[in-house]
Amino acid sequence: MSKSVLLIIGGGIAAYKSLELIRLLKGRGIGVRAIMTKAAEEFVTPLSVASLSGEKVHSALFNLTDEVEMGHIELSRSADLVVVVPATADLMAKMAQGLASDLASTTLLATDKPVLIAPAMNVRMWLHAATRRNLATLKSDGIQVVGPNEGDMACGEFGPGRMAEPVEILNAIENLLSAAVKPLAGRKILITAGPTREPIDPVRYISNHSSGKQGYAIAEAAARMGADVTLVSGPVSLPKPFGVKVLDVQTADDMLAACEKALPVDVAIFAAAVADWKMAKPAAEKIKKSKPGETPSLSFVENPDILKTIATGNMRPQMVVGFAAETENVIDYAKIKLGKKSCDLIIANDVSEGVFGTNRNAVHLVSKSGVESWPEMSKAEVASRLLAHIAGLLK
Numbered sequence: 001m002s003k004s005v006l007l008i009i010g011g012g013i014a015a016y017k018s019l020e021l022i023r024l025l026k027g028r029g030i031g032v033r034a035i036m037t038k039a040a041e042e043f044v045t046p047l048s049v050a051s052l053s054g055e056k057v058h059s060a061l062f063n064l065t066d067e068v069e070m071g072h073i074e075l076s077r078s079a080d081l082v083v084v085v086p087a088t089a090d091l092m093a094k095m096a097q098g099l100a101s102d103l104a105s106t107t108l109l110a111t112d113k114p115v116l117i118a119p120a121m122n123v124r125m126w127l128h129a130a131t132r133r134n135l136a137t138l139k140s141d142g143i144q145v146v147g148p149n150e151g152d153m154a155c156g157e158f159g160p161g162r163m164a165e166p167v168e169i170l171n172a173i174e175n176l177l178s179a180a181v182k183p184l185a186g187r188k189i190l191i192t193a194g195p196t197r198e199p200i201d202p203v204r205y206i207s208n209h210s211s212g213k214q215g216y217a218i219a220e221a222a223a224r225m226g227a228d229v230t231l232v233s234g235p236v237s238l239p240k241p242f243g244v245k246v247l248d249v250q251t252a253d254d255m256l257a258a259c260e261k262a263l264p265v266d267v268a269i270f271a272a273a274v275a276d277w278k279m280a281k282p283a284a285e286k287i288k289k290s291k292p293g294e295t296p297s298l299s300f301v302e303n304p305d306i307l308k309t310i311a312t313g314n315m316r317p318q319m320v321v322g323f324a325a326e327t328e329n330v331i332d333y334a335k336i337k338l339g340k341k342s343c344d345l346i347i348a349n350d351v352s353e354g355v356f357g358t359n360r361n362a363v364h365l366v367s368k369s370g371v372e373s374w375p376e377m378s379k380a381e382v383a384s385r386l387l388a389h390i391a392g393l394l395k
Ligand code: CTP
Pocket: 192, 252, 270, 271, 272, 273, 274, 275, 276, 303, 304, 305, 306, 307, 308, 321, 322, 323, 324, 325, 326, 337
């Protein structure tokens, strides 16, 4: 059965992002009904919201036509999830107090469905003791919170208070909507993702083109399926997946240390593109050009193999999954890596044709029991299918 959300749009500058969220939700086949506060109508028009959602927009508490068609109590229970976007300081205060002074606050008080809020406000308002108190109250009432992020704000200030991006809110929504199916509940999963960055001197480094997208999609899917997920991430520009513990690292040495700290786990999935070499001795100061035409000679040493270290260590997870990025003889090389790195499963892909940074992937699952090739699909689908496969193997 298709799922639906009741979107409560609050009156803040971030309200414009609710339009993009509606578009994303509809794209996923999730139904959207919207309520707008009076203040929200100053930022986006009910007509835009109605056009994108394909549903009538509700705003007034005492509207006879609305009450005849669908009473506000029924409206509050019509969806699988209630989402407040943006949750302004005012709306959060109303929710924490249990006020029912307009349709939005009344609906939030009357609902028996899970509620997710995406706060957005000026940094001073977000850090104010009153908002801290209200947030603590809402969390202890079981309200789910996504964001806010830190960044430049529409008011010209910098800091926490910027609303989570629509894709981050979508992830949180999908996560909560699929709460019933949790095949990985009670499992601890460690995932590495992204590139590593090995310093040459304080301003230069060597790295690679990994975007981290596949690893992040796996972390997100694992959390959605109920796992307790630690994501050890190299430098990427991706939003933090909802419900995932993220440890940010730069070098392979840092990544190994963070992984070892996360043990014991049931499953470890190594999706990071770890730099194979690091500088034997990174320069303490910036390397200067000396004579014209003279180039520095850099000497490298091998980085630790994180996957192999953990797969052969005394805290080996029950299941170890590696990736093999190859440009030729994909399956043969993957078979060699399976044994060489003591993995239970290798996800092999051909990176000769632009997989880095894209949203799609075609992979082969290589294990002792054989090879299973999947057709090209989105990285999100690869992630969901892979974790369903792992959940099956763990049983
Ligand atoms: N890996 C790792 N630590 C490293 C190198 C690789 O954990 N220092 C992991 C990757 O995350 C991936 C798998 O090992 O899961 C395979 O990585 P890949 O770079 O494809 O293989 P390499 O061992 O580097 O072999 P080659 O360079 O010969 O392809």
